[in-house]
Amino acid sequence: GENVEQHPSTLSVQEGDSAVIKCTYSDSASNYFPWYKQELGKRPQLIIDIRSNVGEKKDQRIAVTLNKTAKHFSLHITETQPEDSAVYFCAASSPSGGGADGLTFGKGTHLIIQP
Amino acid sequence: ETGVTQTPRHLVMGMTNKKSLKCEQHLGHNAMYWYKQSAKKPLELMFVYNFKEQTENNSVPSRFSPECPNSSHLFLHLHTLQPEDSALYLCASSQVGRSGANVLTFGAGSRLTVL
Numbered sequence: 705g706e707n708v709e710q711h712p713s714t715l716s717v718q719e720g721d722s723a724v725i726k727c728t729y730s731d732s733a734s735n736y737f738p739w740y741k742q743e744l745g746k747r748p749q750l751i752i753d754i755r756s757n758v759g760e761k762k763d764q765r766i767a768v769t770l771n772k773t774a775k776h777f778s779l780h781i782t783e784t785q786p787e788d789s790a791v792y793f794c795a796a797s798s799p800s801g802g803g804a805d806g807l808t809f810g811k812g813t814h815l816i817i818q819p
Numbered sequence: 820e821t822g823v824t825q826t827p828r829h830l831v832m833g834m835t836n837k838k839s840l841k842c843e844q845h846l847g848h849n850a851m852y853w854y855k856q857s858a859k860k861p862l863e864l865m866f867v868y869n870f871k872e873q874t875e876n877n878s879v880p881s882r883f884s885p886e887c888p889n890s891s892h893l894f895l896h897l898h899t900l901q902p903e904d905s906a907l908y909l910c911a912s913s914q915v916g917r918s919g920a921n922v923l924t925f926g927a928g929s930r931l932t933v934l
Contacts, residue, residue, distance in 0.1 A: 708861070746927070747909065750923070793861070807923060
């Protein structure tokens with residue numbers, strides 16, 4: 705099965721600086737890579753995702769890059785703000801034939817934005 | 820509450836008790852999932868239901884028993900649990916299709932404590 709590794713487990717950055725979280729996956733058949741944000745006491749929510757047919761995707765201050773050859777993908781947050789403080793989870797999925805496949809998640813990165 | 824609703828939000832039970840967690844989705848999705856979230860561990864996929872049929876069981880102990888009576892409701896029946904089963908149990912749903920993007924919408928979770 706799929707195995708997703710995520711680093712670092714904790715990341716502390718100054719407000720306004722950039723933050724980068726990295727993940728690797730093991731199953732070369734995986735073709736969908738979402739990122740979820742979970743604020744303290746709340747449910748995980750999708751913030752951005754990327755499919756294997758593109759190398760980069762941006763949405764305002766958030767971007768995700770994918771290197772299929774190396775089997776790794778990264779989340780980039782620029783101009784960090786206090787509300788970016790949360791736990792971020794990467795995930796990978798290899799949907800087959802339109803059936804439901806659960807996502808395999810990384811362990812999460814606790815992002816702390818220092819004022 | 821719209822989206823994915825889970826009850827109860829908190830549950831304390833003894834090892835000999837029998838209880839159930841309930842999940843309801845109001846999104847018209849065709850797949851539902853149970854995930855376990857423990858401290859310092861990745862979100863662990865437990866069960867997947869696609870069109871009410873169980874399609875995945877990730878080696879979950881038999882003391883956890885899922886039930887999906889229709890595409891909107893999902894239950895997790897609990898009996899003779901162990902203290903290490905204490906965790907946040909998250910339900911999620913998605914609309915599975917040929918696009919391959921399996922976007923999960925999570926419920927707020929049921930915090931389970933086994934004494």
